[in-house]
Amino acid sequence: MTDTTKTLCPYCGVGCGLEVAPPSQPGKATNRDSEGTPIWKVRGDRDHPSSQGMVCVKGATIAEALDKDRLLYPMVRDSLDEPFRRVSWEEALELVVHRIQAVRYTQGPDGLCMYGSGQFQTEDYYIAQKLMKGCLGTNNFDANSRLCMSSAVAGYIQSFGSDGPPCSYDDLDETDCAFLIGTNTAECHPILFNRLQKHRKKNRKVKMVVIDPRRTPTAEAADLHLAIQPGTDIDLLNGIAYLLMRWSYQDSLFMDDCTSNFPAYVEVLKHYPPDIVASRCGIEVKDLEMAARYWGQAENVLSLWSMGVNQSWEGTAKVRTIINLHLMTGQVGKPGAGPFSLTGQPNAMGGREAGGLSHLLPGYRTVKDPEHRAAMEQFWGLKPGQIAVRPGRAAWDIITGLEAGEVGFLWIAATNPAVSFPDLDRTKAALRRSPFTIYQEAYYPTETSAYAHVLLPAAQWSEKAGVMTNSERRITLCPAFRKAKGEARADWEIFAEVGRRLGFIEQFAFKNSAEVYDEFVQTTRGRVCDMTGLSHARLAAEGPRQWPCPDSGTVDSARLYTDLRFPTADGRARFAAYHSKGLAEPPDAHYPYVLTTGRLYGHWHTQTRTGRIEKIRKMHPNPFLEIHPRDAKAIGIQDKDWVEVQTRRGTARFPVTVTRSLAPGTVFVPMHWGALWADQAEANALTHPAVDPDSLQPELKACAVRLVPLAVAQEDIHQEKSGVRLIAEGLLGR
């Protein structure tokens, strides 16, 4: 390809490098989408160290979604029942500023809320923190990362003293035991899975253990698949630790020198002998023993996890219990080893670095720490005490705040909570009660646009310059290589403009995103995530870099904690002592099945992009429910029959796929379908809002359901809702 731009795939946290070229090139045919628009050419970037040229279907087809159904102009309406009308940016921004001031004076700063996204670039995240937490004095900024990996953040902070995955993708090539728990890596992080599989093909002794109630494509490839009952992860992990101790696989030297709180952990482990654990988990004792042997006998153990662990009301405890196994056996701070959380979104990591959750501040600081607050107040040129002392509203707290009338102004950007939040009927009712909601998005319509009073068109990936950090702490510059559509502006520019109009001229006097990044990296000086050595110019010249990357001295950025010292008060990593709480909503006589939810290979989250890509729509045309043959027989249904899934909160309807990939008693539905793409197929109409007490992450993975066969086939209800799309086209004047 000629005239290529190197950038990063804007979908998942693997963070694959892409090369993108203009649609028209001399002597070559121009690809066009179904609407006749020329499509940019995309391929994997062989020079990107994280992906080495590999790319999955999502990255390969990203360009097909860039021009479809774009929100082109600011639009407003007085109530949700009225149509939107096009307005100028001037009019829209005046309205936004007026409403912010009104709420500040009537309800105080905590009446303001912003809900952002792991799709943000780091510059967007940083300016949003400066505006909300700094200038406006409310910590009510949360992001969809709360639904994705906040349990990993809490687990790392509590066990190691700081957030930050300590591993690199190179560890996939050096491990001799990959321990995958709560992650369908083959479908959700496919390029990492390919890399692990290549390593296993070359090194037949490398073991892969997969722990998942469902026999996913990842589990199919494993040496050992432990299909545990949903909610028994901690039982299993404690059971493995029990056996590691019994067989003397612990690294006593490491534990003596580098850890604390082991005695409390041992007290807990006494309650997890193999027969009890195997019975609770629904597995055989010999399989439990085999998992413990694989871990104990390996030189280097790498654990990988994602939403199956994090999205739980005991997600933090699960993360810490995984880390316990590493601490017990000295499996951290060396090649091929360590606890490695895989982030879902392309820049959830950058969000953590920039303080993009309601309890965080930039540079891996926390709101609760007075020194951290003071440091940021001074850095931002604000008066002492300006940053609020308490964490702000986490994702679900925004919903309860709307219900209580405590949120008077809600600004949602680059995310789609009307599909992704739990207990959707309740979520939608709360969103309808919002006195004033801004929705800042690249696309229109989405399910959430129905709940907005103001629509602000956002420039998206390809149209704005900024950085993103992937799961292995590698930062890639994503340059702008196309003009923004219509009147769309970068998220950070919109936040900065509002800041200036509120009177914070000096704080938001940035000419471009490179200047924003230069300021942001200074907040990381001396922190675990030190990036003071980075700039847009350096990333453009030298390519992607991992942090830590300070502006002086040399550091090993491939792995954290190689000196076996941890950023806790005593320099030791901390064991955690947890018993399992089980499921937040266990099955009972009225709701006898456990529903678990998950992702499919081609689709991304709520389909805002992938639903607009023909190839992916053909790959996964409709939602479905997977059920074991025994359960299907018990309720008198066969393959392709329809069922209504009922919970205490809502219902949804699906055709069934009868499969042995799940144990009896558990059913599965994919989470990608919102009201725009199918009728009555929302997985989150069924899920409940119970949250982890530390990470405040909801348990999106499991709830109790009953199944009612539908007498009449429902073939048509999952077809595309073309009416909605036509309305959108009318509004957009196309």
Ligand code: SF4
């Ligand atoms: S694995 Fe993730 S980052 Fe890589 S191409 Fe696929 S979606 Fe993009």
